[in-house]
Amino acid sequence: xxxxxxxxxxxxxxxxxxxxxxxxxxxxxxxxxxxxxxxxxxxxxxxxxxxxxxxxxxxxxxxxxxxxxxxxxxxxxxxxxxxxxxxxxxxxxxxxxxxxxxxxxxxxxxxxxxxxxxxxxxxxxxxxxxxxxxxxxxxxxxxxxxxxxxxxxxxxxxxxxxxxxxxxxxxxxxxxxxxxxxxxxxxxxxxxxxxxxxxxxxxxxxxxxxxxxxxxxxxxxxxxxxxxxxxxxxxxxxxxxxx
Amino acid sequence: xxxxxxxxxxxxxxxxxxxxxxxxxxxxxxxxxxxxxxxxxxxxxxxxxxxxxxxxxxxxxxxxxxxxxxxxxxxxxxxxxxxxxxxxxxxxxxxxxxxxxxxxxxxxxxxxxxxxxxxxxxxxxxxxxxxxxxxxxxxxxxxxxxxxxxxxxxxxxxxxxxxxxxxxxxxxxxxxxxxxxxxxxxxxxxxxxxxxxxxxxxxxxxxxxxxxxxxxxxxxxxxxxxxxxxxxxxxxxxxxxxx
Numbered sequence: 004x005x006x007x008x009x010x011x012x013x014x015x016x017x018x019x020x021x022x023x024x025x026x027x028x029x030x031x032x033x034x035x036x037x038x039x040x041x042x043x044x045x046x047x048x049x050x051x052x053x054x055x056x057x058x059x060x061x062x063x064x065x066x067x068x069x070x071x072x073x074x075x076x077x078x079x080x081x082x083x084x085x086x087x088x089x090x091x092x093x094x095x096x097x098x099x100x101x102x103x104x105x106x107x108x109x110x111x112x113x114x115x116x117x118x119x120x121x122x123x124x125x126x127x128x129x130x131x132x133x134x135x136x137x138x139x140x141x142x143x144x145x146x147x148x149x150x151x152x153x154x155x156x157x158x159x160x161x162x163x164x165x166x167x168x169x170x171x172x173x174x175x176x177x178x179x180x181x182x183x184x185x186x187x188x189x190x191x192x193x194x195x196x197x198x199x200x201x202x203x204x205x206x207x208x209x210x211x212x213x214x215x216x217x218x219x220x221x222x223x224x225x226x227x228x229x230x231x232x233x234x235x236x237x238x239x240x241x242x243x244x245x246x
Numbered sequence: 247x248x249x250x251x252x253x254x255x256x257x258x259x260x261x262x263x264x265x266x267x268x269x270x271x272x273x274x275x276x277x278x279x280x281x282x283x284x285x286x287x288x289x290x291x292x293x294x295x296x297x298x299x300x301x302x303x304x305x306x307x308x309x310x311x312x313x314x315x316x317x318x319x320x321x322x323x324x325x326x327x328x329x330x331x332x333x334x335x336x337x338x339x340x341x342x343x344x345x346x347x348x349x350x351x352x353x354x355x356x357x358x359x360x361x362x363x364x365x366x367x368x369x370x371x372x373x374x375x376x377x378x379x380x381x382x383x384x385x386x387x388x389x390x391x392x393x394x395x396x397x398x399x400x401x402x403x404x405x406x407x408x409x410x411x412x413x414x415x416x417x418x419x420x421x422x423x424x425x426x427x428x429x430x431x432x433x434x435x436x437x438x439x440x441x442x443x444x445x446x447x448x449x450x451x452x453x454x455x456x457x458x459x460x461x462x463x464x465x466x467x468x469x470x471x472x473x474x475x476x477x478x479x480x481x482x483x484x485x486x487x488x489x
Contacts, residue, residue, distance in 0.1 A: 113356055117477055120470065120473065120474055120477075121473060121474070121477050123467065124467050124470040124473055126467055147474070149470075149471075151469075151470065221484075222484075223367035224367050224368070226366060226394075227363065227366050227367040227392075227394065228392075230364060230480070231360040231364070231390070231476065233360070233474065233476070233477060234363075234476060234477060234480040237480065237481060238480060238484055241464075241465075
C-alpha cells in the first residue's frame, strides 16, 4: 500500500489548492467530505478519488492513503471522519426542467446550500445561477446543501442570458420584492415556472424585476423588513407547488 | 473627552469577556454591533452603553470613546462600523402570547437567528428555548436574527417545564417528524398554538413528541431526507397562520 505522509507532497499541495475557487475553476475539480455528501457525489458519478487515513478502507474508486494530518489540511470541518473525496465539476447543463430556481447574486454559502436542499425537496431540479453568485463548489455551501446540488441541472451565466433563455422557453417568471408587489395568491401557475431569488442585502436585480411575469410579497408583519433568503425561497416554492 | 486607547484597560478586558456565554450569564450583559441591531436594542430598552471610535458621535446613552483597535477586539465581524453596543439581558418573561415557537435543542446560531426573524414576521412573539439550545446572545445568532429577538418574550427552561407550562395553558402543540406524522392539512387551529422545532440532526426530543397534539410532515420529494430547520420552522408558521 502506498501512503503519502508528507504535507509537502506535490499531489497533496495541488489538492489543497482546490480550497480556492480560482483553482477549482481551472482544474474542474472540487473537494468534499462527510459520508452523506460522498454518497451523493458517488450516486451522481462525480467522485473520482478518495483520500483516507483509514488503512483498511476499500473502494472501487481510486484511493490514496494519507495521514490524519493531511486529511485535516484538506478538510474544512474539524471532524472530517478520515475521508476526503475529490470530484469533477460537471459541465453546464442544457436541460431545463419544468421548475427552475434562479439565484440572482446570492452571497451566503449557507443560504444557497439551504435553498438547494429545499429546491430538491420541492422538485425544482434546475438551478440557474448568475456569475456573481457564490461558487456552488464552496465547501460550506456543499455542507449546507447536503450534496443535493450534485443531482441538479446547473446553468451558470450572467442574469441577462439566463432571463433570455427563460423567456425563449416560455417560463412564467416569479420573483419577490417589497415594492409594487402582489399577493402570492395572484400567481397564475400552469406550466413551466421559474422563481428568482435575490441577493441577501439588495434583493433581486433590476433586470430580473423587469423580466418577471409577477412580483410577489410574502404576507408578514410590518415590523419585519424581510425574511432570510433561504426562508423566502422555500415559502415561494412550497406555496406555488400547491397551485 | 475621555478616550480609552489601551487594549489592556480593565473595563475593556471585562467587556471582551462578554464574548463568552459563561461571562454573559454571570454579568447579565451582551455585546452587539451594526446600526440596525443597535436600533432594535434601543427600541427595546436593552442598550446601556455605546463604545465608538468616532469622536464626533453623540448619543443619549452613556458613551465610551475608544480606538479602532478596541472596536475590532470587541467586534465579531470584520467591519463593525466603529460602533459596539453593550446591552442588558432581559429577565425571563412570564408572558405567553397566542402563538409560541419552541426551540428544542437547536445548535446552529444562524438557523436560530433565521427562525427568530421568521417568528417575528409571522406573529410568533413568544420564544421558548430549552436549556441545551444555543445561547440567544451569541453574536452570530443576533446578526442572523437582525435583532428581532430583543422584542420577543423569552422563556428558557428544560423541555419538561416548557411543555408542562404549554399544557397547563391549553396550547395546541404542533411538531414535525418523519415517522408517524400527518399532513399539515390536519392541523386543527383554533386558539393558542405552539410549534416545536427540533435539533438539526436528531430532530425533536421524545418528550416533545409525546406531548404534541399533532405531529406533521411537510410534503416533499422522497429524495430529500429533511429540510433545513429554519426552513421547516418558517413553513410550519406560515402554513398554520393561513388556517
